[in-house]
Amino acid sequence: MSEIRQDITTNEWVIIATERAKRPHDFVKPAKPLPPEFDPKCPFCPGNESMTPPEVLGYRDGGPPNSSNWWIRVIPNRFAALSPGKAGEEPKREVTNGLFRKMEGVGKHEVLIETPKHNLYFPYFTDKQSEEVLIALRERYLALRCEPRTQVVVIFKNHGDQAGTSLLHPHWQIVATPIVPQSLRRRTAVATRYYDDNGGCLYCDLIQAEFKAARRVIEDISKFFVIHPFASRSPFETWILPKQHSACFGSLDLDSAKELGKVLKRVLGKLFNLLGNPDYNIVIHTAPVKEEDEDYFHWHLRIIPRLSMMAGFEIGSGIFINTALPEETAEAMRAVKL
Amino acid sequence: MSEIRQDITTNEWVIIATERAKRPHDFVKPAKPLPPEFDPKCPFCPGNESMTPPEVLGYRDGGPPNSSNWWIRVIPNRFAALSPGKAGEEPKREVTNGLFRKMEGVGKHEVLIETPKHNLYFPYFTDKQSEEVLIALRERYLALRCEPRTQVVVIFKNHGDQAGTSLLHPHWQIVATPIVPQSLRRRTAVATRYYDDNGGCLYCDLIQAEFKAARRVIEDISKFFVIHPFASRSPFETWILPKQHSACFGSLDLDSAKELGKVLKRVLGKLFNLLGNPDYNIVIHTAPVKEEDEDYFHWHLRIIPRLSMMAGFEIGSGIFINTALPEETAEAMRAVKL
Numbered sequence: 001m002s003e004i005r006q007d008i009t010t011n012e013w014v015i016i017a018t019e020r021a022k023r024p025h026d027f028v029k030p031a032k033p034l035p036p037e038f039d040p041k042c043p044f045c046p047g048n049e050s051m052t053p054p055e056v057l058g059y060r061d062g063g064p065p066n067s068s069n070w071w072i073r074v075i076p077n078r079f080a081a082l083s084p085g086k087a088g089e090e091p092k093r094e095v096t097n098g099l100f101r102k103m104e105g106v107g108k109h110e111v112l113i114e115t116p117k118h119n120l121y122f123p124y125f126t127d128k129q130s131e132e133v134l135i136a137l138r139e140r141y142l143a144l145r146c147e148p149r150t151q152v153v154v155i156f157k158n159h160g161d162q163a164g165t166s167l168l169h170p171h172w173q174i175v176a177t178p179i180v181p182q183s184l185r186r187r188t189a190v191a192t193r194y195y196d197d198n199g200g201c202l203y204c205d206l207i208q209a210e211f212k213a214a215r216r217v218i219e220d221i222s223k224f225f226v227i228h229p230f231a232s233r234s235p236f237e238t239w240i241l242p243k244q245h246s247a248c249f250g251s252l253d254l255d256s257a258k259e260l261g262k263v264l265k266r267v268l269g270k271l272f273n274l275l276g277n278p279d280y281n282i283v284i285h286t287a288p289v290k291e292e293d294e295d296y297f298h299w300h301l302r303i304i305p306r307l308s309m310m311a312g313f314e315i316g317s318g319i320f321i322n323t324a325l326p327e328e329t330a331e332a333m334r335a336v337k338l
Numbered sequence: 339m340s341e342i343r344q345d346i347t348t349n350e351w352v353i354i355a356t357e358r359a360k361r362p363h364d365f366v367k368p369a370k371p372l373p374p375e376f377d378p379k380c381p382f383c384p385g386n387e388s389m390t391p392p393e394v395l396g397y398r399d400g401g402p403p404n405s406s407n408w409w410i411r412v413i414p415n416r417f418a419a420l421s422p423g424k425a426g427e428e429p430k431r432e433v434t435n436g437l438f439r440k441m442e443g444v445g446k447h448e449v450l451i452e453t454p455k456h457n458l459y460f461p462y463f464t465d466k467q468s469e470e471v472l473i474a475l476r477e478r479y480l481a482l483r484c485e486p487r488t489q490v491v492v493i494f495k496n497h498g499d500q501a502g503t504s505l506l507h508p509h510w511q512i513v514a515t516p517i518v519p520q521s522l523r524r525r526t527a528v529a530t531r532y533y534d535d536n537g538g539c540l541y542c543d544l545i546q547a548e549f550k551a552a553r554r555v556i557e558d559i560s561k562f563f564v565i566h567p568f569a570s571r572s573p574f575e576t577w578i579l580p581k582q583h584s585a586c587f588g589s590l591d592l593d594s595a596k597e598l599g600k601v602l603k604r605v606l607g608k609l610f611n612l613l614g615n616p617d618y619n620i621v622i623h624t625a626p627v628k629e630e631d632e633d634y635f636h637w638h639l640r641i642i643p644r645l646s647m648m649a650g651f652e653i654g655s656g657i658f659i660n661t662a663l664p665e666e667t668a669e670a671m672r673a674v675k676l
Contacts, residue, residue: 002420002443003440004443005439010520011520081353081355081659082353083339099544100547100551100568101344101346102341102343104342105339105340105354156654175655177657179342179351181351181656182350182351209436212435213438281654283653283654308502309502310502311494311501311503312511312619312620313419313511316494316619316640317513317521318519318520318522
């Protein structure tokens with residue numbers, strides 16, 4: 001019989017198909033051909049800087065902005081979901097018939113290009129590169145949080161077709177939204193309720209409980225704790241939680257960025273080792289900008305390999321069916337030696 | 339500039355990329371080869387009845403159950419997400435460390451095979467067949483709602499790879515869950531709040547407001563109202579709403595089933611006409627079994643063509659980016675003459 005498990009951070013239910021669960025190796029994806037190291041048509045490849053809007057950040061050894069000798073580069077997204085709007089003007093809002101509510105899509109949408117190499121994936125970065133990607137993400141977080149209309153900064157990465165990427169060149173995206181998404185409101189509401197009921201942070205307690213349960217732990221290192229969560233919505237879903245309580249990704253210090261870069265590289269390396277080169281998303285969950293100092297939320301990073309399709313049941317009910325046991329996939333992850 | 343619109347039924351935000359919106363014809367999918375009319379390995383093809391568990395319902399002209407002369411057939415899902423459990427026994431529940439909550443996955447999971455023909459899609463059904471599919475779905479709804487553990491009956495259809503189907507043969511799935519999904523709790527909470535604030539049904543008022551706005555209406559017929567909703571999460575998302583208020587799909591009467599069968603056939607036919615043979619999900623939203631008689635919820639049916647991938651932004655924020663204008667796609671739908 002399957003199990004219905006509850007994600008304590010959202011109160012959402014997940015069906016874990018324990019009986020017909022696939023073994024970890026059943027999720028291996030067929031190898032995809034590696035693209036070339038340089039693609040002359042790729043706007044993110046060095047030499048093509050003029051194909052993108054002018055950069056907002058570039059890590060390079062000397063040389064002017066938008067020259068080619070960078071190793072990390074951040075640019076406004078040419079196909080931005082949200083755009084800056086007029087300085088000093090509030091976005092127009094409109095309500096029609098009481099039922100149709102809309103506002104102008106003001107905000108920022110940036111792209112962080114992780115590496116000049118078109119085909120170099122995160123697990124193959126140097127430690128230095130992986131660390132600096134996180135430092136650059138933090139730098140942009142701290143810049144965008146200060147924009148007057150920013151309520152939330154959403155940081156994410158799409159890798160592969162099934163993860164919704166249109167450009168192969170390794171990159172992240174950073175979106176500053178003028179609204180707080182309902183899903184984040186719910187997460188903070190759940191965490192606030194827990195805090196009020198228990199006098200402590202839900203995520204800190206979860207780290208303790210997963211440590212005790214042990215079976216879903218992948219890494220327990222100085223500053224971070226890595227698990228396949230109890231109520232994983234999809235096979236090999238991986239959470240990386242900072243051990244030190246903080247609601248806000250912007251609080252990441254240099255030492256932590258170093259460790260996070262390395263552990264992210266290692267965790268993705270293990271996923272590549274077990275699954276081939278899986279399509280995946282990474283999402284950084286962080287508190288709304290105006291709640292950065294709250295005690296109840298706890299920023300963290302989630303990796304979601306895209307190994308199964310969301311179907312009508314998930315769309316209709318919001319309940320995911322996971323065909324892998326997190327206890328088994330965590331064991332498989334621990335067993336990989338890199 | 340894009341628009342951020344709010345879905346009044348969930349309070350979720352959607353970004354409508356008005357500026358870089360694609361035109362309706364940009365979503366056309368390349369033609370897929372049509373499978374054969376009969377596949378000897380398909381468990382849903384006639385003659386292969388022994389490859390499935392014994393049927394729970396069969397529409398046929400005489401002959402015993404599980405014989406081959408059916409035109410609609412309902413069977414337990416051999417790979418059920420939930421299973422019956424022991425009669426009269428409550429499902430076991432368990433809470434560990436206060437944070438890990440789970441229960442046995444008891445429930446029912448059935449498959450409704452729409453047609454004996456392996457390659458006959460809904461738009462090509464006879465009126466009679468389309469009507470009887472809905473009648474059979476209602477029949478199973480009414481049976482499953484009476485199971486002692488059923489809280490909600492989730493009815494859905496997956497068509498095509500990108501919609502998560504593994505079996506090509508046209509079918510629906512029906513899942514009776516022992517819990518109320520959080521997403522349904524939220525929908526009913528939003529509708530209850532609206533009811534308490536306004537003294538009427540949110541969905542009835544929405545029908546009126548969309549009728550007035552007119553631009554997103556696709557059909558306005560005797561018993562049903564069809565729209566591309568204001569805050570569509572994906573291109574060509576289509577809602578079919580019964581005009582008569584009822585919280586529960588089980589209330590569908592024969593005349594309404596007839597009209598719904600025909601309008602569903604027509605709407606899917608228009609989608610096929612405009613988009614090729616798109617992958618899509620259909621979901622029937624209906625109240626929890628114990629709230630079937632409430633005044634605030636309003637059952638309806640949603641068609642979600644799977645034309646874009648859910649990426650990191652959607653996963654991280656819950657905000658969907660829709661690259662089509664519902665006003666334009668509705669116009670394109672209206673223009674199709676079938």
